[in-house]
Amino acid sequence: MKDTRFARFVLLVNGIVPLVLLGWDAYHHRLGANPLEFITHTTGTLTLVFLLLSLTVTPLRKLLGLPWLIRFRRMLGVYAFFYGSLHLLTYVWFDKSFKIGAVPEDILKRPFIAVGMLGFLLLLPLAITSTNGMVKRLGGKRWGRLHRAAYLAALLGVIHYWMLVKADTRLPMAFGGVVGALLGYRLVAALIRRSRRLAPAPERGESV
Amino acid sequence: MLIRKPDDIKFAEVTDESLYFNRRTFIRGAVLAATTTATGLLYRALSSTSKQAPAEGDTANTIAGEYRALAPGDEQPTSFEDITNYNNFYEFSTDKRAVAAEARNFVTRPWTVSVEGLVHKPRVFDLDGLLKISPPEERIYRLRCVEGWSMVIPWLGFPLAQLLKQVEPQSQARYVKFVTLADPSQMPNLGSDLLDWPYVEGLRLDEAMHPLTILSHGLYGKPLLPQNGAPLRLVVPWKYGFKSIKSIITIRLVEDMPKTTWNAYAPHEYGFYSNVNPHVDHPRWSQATERRIGEFGRRDTLLFNGYAEQVAGLYSGMDLKVYF
Numbered sequence: 001m002k003d004t005r006f007a008r009f010v011l012l013v014n015g016i017v018p019l020v021l022l023g024w025d026a027y028h029h030r031l032g033a034n035p036l037e038f039i040t041h042t043t044g045t046l047t048l049v050f051l052l053l054s055l056t057v058t059p060l061r062k063l064l065g066l067p068w069l070i071r072f073r074r075m076l077g078v079y080a081f082f083y084g085s086l087h088l089l090t091y092v093w094f095d096k097s098f099k100i101g102a103v104p105e106d107i108l109k110r111p112f113i114a115v116g117m118l119g120f121l122l123l124l125p126l127a128i129t130s131t132n133g134m135v136k137r138l139g140g141k142r143w144g145r146l147h148r149a150a151y152l153a154a155l156l157g158v159i160h161y162w163m164l165v166k167a168d169t170r171l172p173m174a175f176g177g178v179v180g181a182l183l184g185y186r187l188v189a190a191l192i193r194r195s196r197r198l199a200p201a202p203e204r205g206e207s208v
Numbered sequence: 209m210l211i212r213k214p215d216d217i218k219f220a221e222v223t224d225e226s227l228y229f230n231r232r233t234f235i236r237g238a239v240l241a242a243t244t245t246a247t248g249l250l251y252r253a254l255s256s257t258s259k260q261a262p263a264e265g266d267t268a269n270t271i272a273g274e275y276r277a278l279a280p281g282d283e284q285p286t287s288f289e290d291i292t293n294y295n296n297f298y299e300f301s302t303d304k305r306a307v308a309a310e311a312r313n314f315v316t317r318p319w320t321v322s323v324e325g326l327v328h329k330p331r332v333f334d335l336d337g338l339l340k341i342s343p344p345e346e347r348i349y350r351l352r353c354v355e356g357w358s359m360v361i362p363w364l365g366f367p368l369a370q371l372l373k374q375v376e377p378q379s380q381a382r383y384v385k386f387v388t389l390a391d392p393s394q395m396p397n398l399g400s401d402l403l404d405w406p407y408v409e410g411l412r413l414d415e416a417m418h419p420l421t422i423l424s425h426g427l428y429g430k431p432l433l434p435q436n437g438a439p440l441r442l443v444v445p446w447k448y449g450f451k452s453i454k455s456i457i458t459i460r461l462v463e464d465m466p467k468t469t470w471n472a473y474a475p476h477e478y479g480f481y482s483n484v485n486p487h488v489d490h491p492r493w494s495q496a497t498e499r500r501i502g503e504f505g506r507r508d509t510l511l512f513n514g515y516a517e518q519v520a521g522l523y524s525g526m527d528l529k530v531y532f
Contacts, residue, residue: 033294168302
């Protein structure tokens, strides 16, 4: 396999760029009239972006025939968790002033908070099992099955976004479209694999 | 110990090696610089702060206002910059930070307002004639957006009642319907079918006649900027912001409750009354608190936005949870 150490380092540095710019803009009071809302929205959007990027890796490597792309998937996923944690922190800090006791009531009262929280909770075990040691301990197959939860987390993230928008749902719809396409690809691929396994092996040269 | 001058090392050999090393470092550095720049530019392009343009416009001339402020206690007015750069005006953009730039060239003169319907003296006012109805007063009001943020705005304007008295409402008139201009050549977002354009709002006649209800044509002593609803807008301080319709071209007195834009869009989320009420949540979020622009943390939202003493009587006997 290709040596991807430097490429992964490039990804690591690039993933932090949005946060650096967000911090820079905040420091220079360039986040507009409602900077807290802006930070919350931006970290939320970045969570979805990285989650979707991580889910794009598998279809991309299969379609392009670049198996080594898998080496970037975990870092993209960990970045999704990283920005998701910041997003949650902005909510607990800016909205709740660290009054954690008020959070359960909020979850019950505001369904979009409940959905977002569930999405984050799903990412938690994925982040914990993101180390090499954990992959080994779980075994590749079980690890992969567990990490399918990323699709559910992405779906919940999109619903969370869609629920809080007043009327202009174009962006959450776009994110939803991407999740749908990625999920659709995986489902179709799984169905084809299954039909290959069940049906007698197709003749050589017959395309599926 | 004798240290020999290292003239036995061939000069060419050394530079070769460092060149080799430098090139590798250089390429890696360049890759890092190029990718981070690209990521940075992508972030800038996609995040909406870049679209923000400082609002200036025609703010040179000032309006002499008679100071009859209803100052909200010790609360500070929100800065001019924030008031003019964070706006909900869907005809221009759904991005509150982008409205100022999109509305920059909006033409507000000449402008006419038709006051019509169930009145004895219907009339099409040109703007200057309309502004002569009453001297401008400064009214410092809280503005609470249904989205959960708020401002304190020093408006200039006059009571809507003054205008309505001039046209003499007929006895059957029970509601007032307001319509915003819908000009696709000036309002880029009208092409979208997000809402049913033109934007329509409405008040019960007694709400419209209430002394707190004003028609505003300025703020901070200057004429309104397009993003704030130039040249003429409604301000109803005890209702959620979307009731305070902007850039009005028609005021029509009617017998039946008018079909208003947000109410028609989602009747279970936005009622006709839409009075600010911390005890009646939006189905998707709480209305108990608000974020005051310019402040950290959140404030408790007040019943009728803090104007209960003046307006609660309008709704006596009504279940505010039913008529939200």
